Amino acid sequence: KPSTSLSVGFGKGCDLPCKADLVVTEIFDSVLLGEGVLATLRDAHGRLLAPGGRVVPHAGTIMGVLLASATAEGMFGLQQDGPLGAGATAGRPAAQATCSVAPIHMHLDPLVEHGLAVPLSAPFAALRCGFEERPP
Numbered sequence: 001k002p003s004t005s006l007s008v009g010f011g012k013g014c015d016l017p018c019k020a021d022l023v024v025t026e027i028f029d030s031v032l033l034g035e036g037v038l039a040t041l042r043d044a045h046g047r048l049l050a051p052g053g054r055v056v057p058h059a060g061t062i063m064g065v066l067l068a069s070a071t072a073e074g075m076f077g078l079q080q081d082g083p084l085g086a087g088a089t090a091g092r093p094a095a096q097a098t099c100s101v102a103p104i105h106m107h108l109d110p111l112v113e114h115g116l117a118v119p120l121s122a123p124f125a126a127l128r129c130g131f132e133e134r135p136p
Contacts, residue, residue, distance in 0.1 A: 004043050019050035030107070032060045038135045045134035055131045064126035067108060069117035
């Protein structure tokens with residue numbers, strides 16, 4: 001049963017007699033914040049977790065790496081002469097191009113393993129998220 005469907009209290013149909021001291025979750029995916037994790041944790045903090053309760057895992061980190069890859073550029077229609085070096089779509093002048101600030105999620109290992117990408121940096125922590133507090 002999804003945690004968002006649990007009910008707290010006494011009586012018929014209630015799943016928990018009181019709020020929990022510990023919430024354990026495994027809803028994380030390879031992008032950490034996908035699969036509705038923020039909404040689910042927000043709900044759990046508000047309805048299911050007792051004051052002072054703990055969440056496991058208590059935090060997660062999104063990792064990044066700078067990468068050179070003509071293959072990745074081609075997959076997303078990027079040009080080197082676009083605004084700030086990327087973001088212009090192929091066939092459109094940079095002045096008419098629009099840049100997306102949305103992150104691009106892709107697994108890089110296969111590109112690197114097949115020689116289609118070269119890491120330009122060591123992996124770095126791009127974003128650390130704590131789950132002990134209710135998400136915004």
